[in-house]
Amino acid sequence: xxxxxxxxxxxxxxxxxSSSLNCSYTVSGLRGLFWYRQDPGKGPEFLFTLYSAGExxxxxxxxxxxxxxxxxxxxxxPKPEDSATYLCAVQTGGTSYGKLTFGQGTILTVHP
Amino acid sequence: DSGVTQTPKHLITATGQRVTLxxxxxxxxxxxxxxxxxxxxxxxxxxxxxxGEERAKGNILERFSAQQFPDLxxxxxxxxxxxxxxxxxxxxxxxxxxxxxxxxxxxxxTVV
Numbered sequence: 001x002x003x004x005x006x007x008x009x010x011x012x013x014x015x016x017x018s019s020s021l022n023c024s025y026t027v028s029g030l031r032g033l034f035w036y037r038q039d040p041g042k043g044p045e046f047l048f049t050l051y052s053a054g055e056x057x058x059x060x061x062x063x064x065x066x067x068x069x070x071x072x073x074x075x076x077x078p079k080p081e082d083s084a085t086y087l088c089a090v091q092t093g094g095t096s097y098g099k100l101t102f103g104q105g106t107i108l109t110v111h112p
Numbered sequence: 113d114s115g116v117t118q119t120p121k122h123l124i125t126a127t128g129q130r131v132t133l134x135x136x137x138x139x140x141x142x143x144x145x146x147x148x149x150x151x152x153x154x155x156x157x158x159x160x161x162x163x164g165e166e167r168a169k170g171n172i173l174e175r176f177s178a179q180q181f182p183d184l185x186x187x188x189x190x191x192x193x194x195x196x197x198x199x200x201x202x203x204x205x206x207x208x209x210x211x212x213x214x215x216x217x218x219x220x221x222t223v224v
Contacts, residue, residue, distance in 0.1 A: 031210060043114065043202055043215035044155070087155065091210065097168040098143055098209035102155040 006103035023088030116216035130191040137205030
């Protein structure tokens with residue numbers, strides 16, 4: 001069974017204090033790893049897709065990286081508006097088709 | 113705005129009742145997914161349709177059913193509702209199965 005574990009569960013940062021969120025996964029045949037951002041009461045917002053180990057993607061203050069066992073979401077000089085829950089999800093092939101298996105998320109709070 | 117539209121936004125109903133949640137995917141997307149999000153379980157995959165056909169099934173209860181219509185909109189039917197069915201229900205869509213999925217704003221179901 002596919003498993004996704006995110007750490008830490010919660011992270012409190014001061015504005016400008018860079019840090020990283022971790023997503024470790026155990027799957028049989030990774031097809032893609034996805035990062036989403038979710039604000040309270042809203043639907044997850046797509047951020048990145050990573051397909052192979054060594055791949056990196058960047059968007060504004062966020063950078064996602066992928067190894068064979070885990071992914072990191074690096075947040076550089078965060079601002080209060082970056083506060084949200086960050087979700088990691090994996091997609092495998094075969095009969096899973098487009099199914100995403102999500103981790104429990106990391107709740108990020110950035111204080112001004 | 114992801115382009116995925118879900119109605120209604122909120123639904124309050126009594127135990128034993130039946131409800132229908134509706135989803136309009138992004139223009140051009142053939143795949144539709146349904147997810148359930150509760151505080152203790154996180155985001156859980158329920159079912160996927162692709163161009164009108166069921167493609168993948170998660171731990172969807174027998175009391176729940178879904179379909180995708182020729183115009184590609186989808187409906188999730190929940191029957192014999194129990195208190196434990198209270199959750200956020202999200203619809204997502206993607207162009208095909210193995211690309212990023214975009215989520216709607218969800219339907220918050222409260223069973224009293």
